[in-house]
Amino acid sequence: KQWYQRRVRGKDVFQLKELEKICPKAKGITPMSVKDILQSLVDDNMVCAEKIGTSNYFWCFPSQAAMSRKRKLSELDGEVSLFKKRKLENESKLKEAKESREEGEERKVLLEEVAVKERM
Numbered sequence: 001k002q003w004y005q006r007r008v009r010g011k012d013v014f015q016l017k018e019l020e021k022i023c024p025k026a027k028g029i030t031p032m033s034v035k036d037i038l039q040s041l042v043d044d045n046m047v048c049a050e051k052i053g054t055s056n057y058f059w060c061f062p063s064q065a066a067m068s069r070k071r072k073l074s075e076l077d078g079e080v081s082l083f084k085k086r087k088l089e090n091e092s093k094l095k096e097a098k099e100s101r102e103e104g105e106e107r108k109v110l111l112e113e114v115a116v117k118e119r120m
Contacts, residue, residue, distance in 0.1 A: 011061055011062075012059065013057050013058070013059040014057070014058050014059065015055055015056065015057060015058075016034075016035065016038070016056050016058070019034055019038060019058065020034045020035070023037075038058060042058070045068055046060065046065075046068075047059070047060045048060060048064065
């Protein structure tokens with residue numbers, strides 16, 4: 001992840017072998033874990049990867065990072081508005097249920113029993 005933070009400012013494209021040489025020297029990462037770390041960055045959409053011929057290329061441009069954040073922000077805004085809508089619907093259903101609830105004798109008796117047992 002530190003490699004990602006350093007490389008976001010750059011406009012370089014790397015092959016896996018180059019990264020296996022650069023990352024251990026620059027960030028103290030073991031050469032064997034570079035591939036796993038890189039794969040997790042690709043899975044998190046923080047780094048782009050493309051296989052061209054027999055080589056795998058990795059890159060991350062500043063504009064991509066900004067676009068990724070904007071896309072994620074718009075997705076989250078959509079989720080927030082959906083949850084607000086659901087909340088309003090549920091509140092109205094709850095209000096309707098409370099208004100339509102009948103206060104019968106049986107309910108009063110049960111509520112009194114609960115109150116007595118809570119005092120014990």
